[in-house]
Amino acid sequence: MPLVLTLKHSPDVPLEVEGITPDLLQSKSLADIERVPIFQGNRQLPLGEWFSVAGNPTEESIAWEGDLSRVHWIGAKMASGRMTIHSDCGRHVGSEMSGGEIHVLGSAGDFLGCEMHGGLIRVRGHAGDLVGGAYRGSARGMTGGTIIIGGNAGHEIGHTLRRGLIAVGGSAGELAGFNMLAGSIVLCGQAGIRPGAGMKRGTIAFLGDQPPRLLPSFRRACRCRPEALLLLCRHLRTLDFQIADEVMTSSYDLYSGDLLEGGRGEILLRVAA
Numbered sequence: 001m002p003l004v005l006t007l008k009h010s011p012d013v014p015l016e017v018e019g020i021t022p023d024l025l026q027s028k029s030l031a032d033i034e035r036v037p038i039f040q041g042n043r044q045l046p047l048g049e050w051f052s053v054a055g056n057p058t059e060e061s062i063a064w065e066g067d068l069s070r071v072h073w074i075g076a077k078m079a080s081g082r083m084t085i086h087s088d089c090g091r092h093v094g095s096e097m098s099g100g101e102i103h104v105l106g107s108a109g110d111f112l113g114c115e116m117h118g119g120l121i122r123v124r125g126h127a128g129d130l131v132g133g134a135y136r137g138s139a140r141g142m143t144g145g146t147i148i149i150g151g152n153a154g155h156e157i158g159h160t161l162r163r164g165l166i167a168v169g170g171s172a173g174e175l176a177g178f179n180m181l182a183g184s185i186v187l188c189g190q191a192g193i194r195p196g197a198g199m200k201r202g203t204i205a206f207l208g209d210q211p212p213r214l215l216p217s218f219r220r221a222c223r224c225r226p227e228a229l230l231l232l233c234r235h236l237r238t239l240d241f242q243i244a245d246e247v248m249t250s251s252y253d254l255y256s257g258d259l260l261e262g263g264r265g266e267i268l269l270r271v272a273a
Helices: 030-034 227-238 245-249
Strands: 003-007 037-040 043-046 051-054 061-065 082-085 101-104 120-123 143-149 163-168 184-187 203-206 219-224 252-257 265-270
Parallel strands (some): 003 061, 163 184, 184 203
Antiparallel strands (some): 219 252, 252 265
């Protein structure tokens, strides 16, 4: 049985639970875990004041239950193990994590997987802005790992992405891949304006039948059937990410850009039959 943390009631002031991760709690007793400090605003409180604690921490698995929409930093800096979040959750989920898996059965807020270094985050519902992005002032965002979102995502996903993979089953907001340094972004739905603005390298693939309008600083290179994209899609299918059959057989228009940043990035637009 995993360690089960159940929120007793929804807080008026959001809670911050950074440091509550399977790798850090596996050697503690339930009583010790109840005394682990968390924050509500500028007040430091024991975890047990807001959460009931049960289960077995040695399994290196945590289940979060209750209305967690006002609970932030779940899984931040996680290094190993598994988390399952059984509801919607707040901001900064999986921020700076380096390993393990986080499964969100609802939706997540902004900054999902920001500056993530490794591991897997899977969100069944939607996510907010700056998925896998960089915090303001940082030189790079996500540097490794995989983020999979079943629904829609917000603005600036993959902001300054350095390595790793972000896959979105629905639509995304503006500036997808903004200032992208490398890595891969896969979008199955529509996207907002200016995708790839400022990108230096990396790949953004639009698999839907309504491709976005690109900036004039992107130049069409060719029409192709990129084998690397097919391999990536097959990999996503092994992770239970939905890829339509027509995506696997379509041709793609390849655009190079952003020419203002050297033009070594690429955007792939699926050619509808």
